[in-house]
Amino acid sequence: MVYGLGIESSCDETSIAIVRDGNEVVSLKVYSQIETHSPYRGVVPEIASRAHLEKINSLLAVCMEEAKIQFLELKYIAVTGYPGLVGSLMIGAQLARCISLVHSIPIVLVNHLEAHLTVIGLENELPAFPWLGVLLSGGNSSIYIYKGFGDLQLLADTNDDSLGEAFDKVSAVLGLPYPGGPYIEKEALEYKRPKGEKNPFPKLLKEDGPEKIRFSYSGLKTAVLYYLKSLTEPPPIQKISFYFQQTAFELVVRNIKKAIQKTNIKTVVAAGGVLANETLRSVLLAESKTAPFQLYYPQKKIYCTDNGAMVACLGYHLWKEKKFVGLDFKVSPKRNFEQII
Ligand code: KG4
Numbered sequence: 636m637v638y639g640l641g642i643e644s645s646c647d648e649t650s651i652a653i654v655r656d657g658n659e660v661v662s663l664k665v666y667s668q669i670e671t672h673s674p675y676r677g678v679v680p681e682i683a684s685r686a687h688l689e690k691i692n693s694l695l696a697v698c699m700e701e702a703k704i705q706f707l708e709l710k711y712i713a714v715t716g717y718p719g720l721v722g723s724l725m726i727g728a729q730l731a732r733c734i735s736l737v738h739s740i741p742i743v744l745v746n747h748l749e750a751h752l753t754v755i756g757l758e759n760e761l762p763a764f765p766w767l768g769v770l771l772s773g774g775n776s777s778i779y780i781y782k783g784f785g786d787l788q789l790l791a792d793t794n795d796d797s798l799g800e801a802f803d804k805v806s807a808v809l810g811l812p813y814p815g816g817p818y819i820e821k822e823a824l825e826y827k828r829p830k831g832e833k834n835p836f837p838k839l840l841k842e843d844g845p846e847k848i849r850f851s852y853s854g855l856k857t858a859v860l861y862y863l864k865s866l867t868e869p870p871p872i873q874k875i876s877f878y879f880q881q882t883a884f885e886l887v888v889r890n891i892k893k894a895i896q897k898t899n900i901k902t903v904v905a906a907g908g909v910l911a912n913e914t915l916r917s918v919l920l921a922e923s924k925t926a927p928f929q930l931y932y933p934q935k936k937i938y939c940t941d942n943g944a945m946v947a948c949l950g951y952h953l954w955k956e957k958k959f960v961g962l963d964f965k966v967s968p969k970r971n972f973e974q975i976i
Pocket residue numbers: 646647771772773774775798799800802803814815816817820907908909910911912913939940941
């Protein structure tokens with residue numbers, strides 16, 4: 636049996652996990668800093684680092700106790716190295732270095748974005764590569780060609796706001812709490828669309844032909860703002876939320892179809908915080924049946940958000956490939972690690 640430790644501290648979740656054989660979660664603890672950051676309607680880097688520092692040791696202690704193992708039984712320590720807030724990444728990195736130094740356990744450095752995709756390995760046998768990795772979170776709206784562990788090629792990216800960011804900004808103008816995703820989703824689910832009613836927001840990037848694959852959500856945010864300005868009555872929040880989601884998700888589906896067309900890859904793994912959205916999950920599921928393509932996304936919502944289990948899961952495969960790093964490893968805000976070497 637191979638026990639691995641996963642450490643995640645790239646943004647506003649502090650998380651530790653112990654995973655067995657790369658696919659079985661023995662213990663997972665996530666401390667969310669949302670309440671701390673919500674008065675600022677966004678993550679404040681300095682506050683995030685301090686909060687990681689305060690919580691990370693106690694989360695580790697609880698995980699070790701729950702797993703009923705000793706440090707010496709760990710075969711590897713997987714830690715998120717990039718991308719993320721550097722001050723926050725350094726807290727996890729330093730914890731990894733300490734445990735490694737004291738107990739001589741190898742460290743593997745994990746790409747946070749890749750870990751979001753491989754987290755499906757905790758719920759399914761990993762499909763054969765290549766995959767199309769669709770990452771929809773607070774910081775990303777991108778599609779990768781995922782060829783093998785550590786081998787990701789960016790196929791499509793956002794020109795401006797990510798999808799999660801759009802949810803958060805639109806929720807702010809609607810007067811909903813931060814982070815906006817779950818609140819907009821709830822409002823949208825309540826909406827009873829009258830038959831034949833037209834979407835008040837324009838189709839996104841309709842000028843793009845079949846070759847061009849990209850995301851852009853700032854136009855949708857502006858369309859919501861103009862719509863609000865045009866109203867003389869209190870805003871219909873449920874209706875706006877409903878059509879905001881419909882417009883935003885239509886672009887996701889269109890881009891996935893284009894990516895399949897362009898690459899002929901029919902295994903699609905969708906991940907990241909926005910995948911917690913039930914409407915998006917069912918839209919993608921329905922699409923996967925008609926398109927068709929093989930769709931994976933994390934079933935458990937805790938695996939959509941940042942967590943140590945996804946780090947330990949990817950770490951297992953890197954450990955098997957002996958991709959160890961020395962104690963002097965670097966962390967980076969950049970998503971392509973080569974950029975910092
Ligand atoms: O991956 P994630 O947990 O972390 C960061 O990228 O920081 O994603 C957070 C994002 C936020 O923008 C949040 O509003 C969005 O995911 N989100 C959702 C839902 N739950 C979280 N968006 C839509 N619907 C949801 N249910």
